[in-house]
Amino acid sequence: MTDILEELDARGLIVQRSHAQEFQEHIVSASRTVYCGFDPTAPSLHVGNLVPLLALARFQQAGHRPVILVGGATGLIGDPSGRDQERTLQPTDVVAAWVERLTGQTNRFVSFEGSNAALVVNNYEWASQINLIEFLRDVGKHFSINAMIQRDAVKARLEREESGLSYTEFSYALVQALDFLQLHRSYGCTIQIGGSDQWGNIVSGVDLIRRTAGATAYALTFPLVARSDGKKFGKSTGGAIWLDADLTSPYAFYQFWLNTDDADVGRFLRYFTFVARTTIDEIVTEHGKHPHQRDGQRELARQVTRLVHGDAGLQAAERITEALFGGEIDKLTAGDFEQLRLDGVDNVKVNEGDTLLDAMVALDLAPSKGRARQLVQQGGVALNGQVIVDIDAALSAKQALHDRFHLLRRGKKHWALLVHAA
Numbered sequence: 001m002t003d004i005l006e007e008l009d010a011r012g013l014i015v016q017r018s019h020a021q022e023f024q025e026h027i028v029s030a031s032r033t034v035y036c037g038f039d040p041t042a043p044s045l046h047v048g049n050l051v052p053l054l055a056l057a058r059f060q061q062a063g064h065r066p067v068i069l070v071g072g073a074t075g076l077i078g079d080p081s082g083r084d085q086e087r088t089l090q091p092t093d094v095v096a097a098w099v100e101r102l103t104g105q106t107n108r109f110v111s112f113e114g115s116n117a118a119l120v121v122n123n124y125e126w127a128s129q130i131n132l133i134e135f136l137r138d139v140g141k142h143f144s145i146n147a148m149i150q151r152d153a154v155k156a157r158l159e160r161e162e163s164g165l166s167y168t169e170f171s172y173a174l175v176q177a178l179d180f181l182q183l184h185r186s187y188g189c190t191i192q193i194g195g196s197d198q199w200g201n202i203v204s205g206v207d208l209i210r211r212t213a214g215a216t217a218y219a220l221t222f223p224l225v226a227r228s229d230g231k232k233f234g235k236s237t238g239g240a241i242w243l244d245a246d247l248t249s250p251y252a253f254y255q256f257w258l259n260t261d262d263a264d265v266g267r268f269l270r271y272f273t274f275v276a277r278t279t280i281d282e283i284v285t286e287h288g289k290h291p292h293q294r295d296g297q298r299e300l301a302r303q304v305t306r307l308v309h310g311d312a313g314l315q316a317a318e319r320i321t322e323a324l325f326g327g328e329i330d331k332l333t334a335g336d337f338e339q340l341r342l343d344g345v346d347n348v349k350v351n352e353g354d355t356l357l358d359a360m361v362a363l364d365l366a367p368s369k370g371r372a373r374q375l376v377q378q379g380g381v382a383l384n385g386q387v388i389v390d391i392d393a394a395l396s397a398k399q400a401l402h403d404r405f406h407l408l409r410r411g412k413k414h415w416a417l418l419v420h421a422a
Helices: 004-010 020-029 047-061 092-109 132-138 152-158 172-187 196-213 250-258 262-272 277-289 295-326 334-344 356-362 369-377
Strands: 033-038 065-070 119-122 189-195 218-222 346-350 381-383 405-410 414-420
Touching (some): 004 047, 033 047, 047 065, 047 218, 047 262, 065 172, 152 196, 250 295, 262 295, 334 414, 346 356, 356 369, 356 381
Parallel strands (some): 189 218
Antiparallel strands (some): 381 405, 405 414
């Protein structure tokens, strides 16, 4: 077996690991089963979840069996880790729907074929079957309150008088520990991975397996990604960067990575791609010679967009980018315009016969119809690639691209989309 720990460490992906020397011997001596959990706290995973998702894929490529746990049970409780206040508890049917969505998203990163085929499980299947007395006797008795309140996630919340910590959240670590024990019993799982904020929860499972099964299990955590400029990773002006194409379009996803700071290019290539480390070093070196060309960002955007949205998603993202920055509007498909409508540019609905001037005001491309008229007279407005000369131009679906869309440009950089009502 290859030393996956050495590869992860070289990419800067290891923050904490238990049983250091023993762990390495364990991982190289045979194929192991490793799991990571993802709670359905939203209808989609986000870019920060890519680190553990791709880590599962890296383990599988090294010969190990990945288990993806979607937390139908833990998602109903709420993890206090990294939270200043308690999560709003979602209805059971909402969480169940999110479980289905997350299951579909996680499936694309691992293989379900071969001797180490991946497995997807939902912890609601066993957590919902255990009764309270059984849980308290078989799980709760192995946990010391004294030790639990010293863990960072719990201690931080207990010190916040205005929020505190409910018993529901306090019990989260026990439920996650039960998950590890259940996977150990059912599938021989010996390794749990996750973000560094999950260390306390993970070692709870390691300890529970030792106490109840008399076996050794291992914990491994990854960094919580931050940007070098101090801004929160995974956020844009529109909010979180989701993996679901219906929430963040492939174009917006591509642009997010394209706008990576120069200082983050190498690190993000190591974290979020399977590009060999030697190749990454070459990319970073060349990028450093001509940073204004943004070749490093472009390679990063290509690699991650292809991983998440496939070749078709990448091609659409590059096609839209070229159209907006190079003017090749005629190559855009109806699907491309739908991406722009979702989160690519400002857009507004229009009706047959509405004027261009009214649309410009509605989109804040001009403060008034008078100013909009001046911009048109100065030749500073183009519609579907053609400079507008008619001040009183009316909008018609017959002249729209794909019978619905008008792509409006003010100046060289300000784009907007006018969409005819269906």
